[in-house]
Amino acid sequence: MSHKVICPVCGKHEFENVCDYDICEYCGWENEDQFEAGNANGLSLADYQKRYEVYLYLNPQYTFKNNGMPELTAKERCTYWHQFSLSNKQNCLASDRCGCFFCKRIFESSLISEHYINDKDGKTAICPFCGVDSVLPDSKVELSAELLEEMYQVWFGW
Ligand SMILES: [Zn+2]
Ligand SMILES: [Zn+2]
Numbered sequence: 001m002s003h004k005v006i007c008p009v010c011g012k013h014e015f016e017n018v019c020d021y022d023i024c025e026y027c028g029w030e031n032e033d034q035f036e037a038g039n040a041n042g043l044s045l046a047d048y049q050k051r052y053e054v055y056l057y058l059n060p061q062y063t064f065k066n067n068g069m070p071e072l073t074a075k076e077r078c079t080y081w082h083q084f085s086l087s088n089k090q091n092c093l094a095s096d097r098c099g100c101f102f103c104k105r106i107f108e109s110s111l112i113s114e115h116y117i118n119d120k121d122g123k124t125a126i127c128p129f130c131g132v133d134s135v136l137p138d139s140k141v142e143l144s145a146e147l148l149e150e151m152y153q154v155w156f157g158w
Contacts, residue, residue, distance in 0.1 A: 004016060005031065009024065009027045009045065009049050010026045013027075017031075018031075026063050026065070027063075028068075029041060054072065054077070055067070057079075057083070058072075058079065058080065075154055081136060082155065084137060084140040084141055085135055086121070087121040088123075088125055088135065088136075089122060090122075091139050092109050092135065094137070095109045095137035095138045096138060099141070099148050100129065100132065100135050100136075101134045101147075102127060102130050102152065103130040104148045105130075107128065111128045112125050112135065113128075125137075136148075
């Protein structure tokens with residue numbers, strides 16, 4: 001009797017059996033039934049999915065089979081995060097906090113209130129402190145001082 005399972009990360013591959021430790025050719029997920037950190041995949045399912053999303057954003061043709069699991073450079077990580085600083089009104093409204101990678105403050109999202117400008121695809125938040133359109137919402141990006149510093153270096157550093 002077969003117990004096929006769809007890959008929980010990419011949804012594109014079908015494993016023959018529950019927990020057969022086969023490897024998904026699209027995303028590289030090893031077919032196990034343990035989804036927390038410390039599993040055979042080395043990352044929780046949620047973190048694994050996040051990394052797969054970054055690979056796909058940077059390369060829409062990405063597959064584990066062809067591309068493996070490259071270490072991401074700061075520039076690649078920042079390119080991925082940067083998309084969330086544009087047309088981000090909905091994501092900012094859905095966030096408790098936002099961070100600015102120009103002045104590197106983290107603040108309550110409500111402070112943005114009317115600080116949005118129109119861009120071609122929607123409305124983009126402007127930092128209420130420095131006026132730069134470099135606001136990242138915590139609904140999409142795990143904000144930290146380190147992340148904002150890295151973003152600053154990549155986008156505004158010399
Ligand atoms: Zn997969
Ligand atoms: Zn700012």
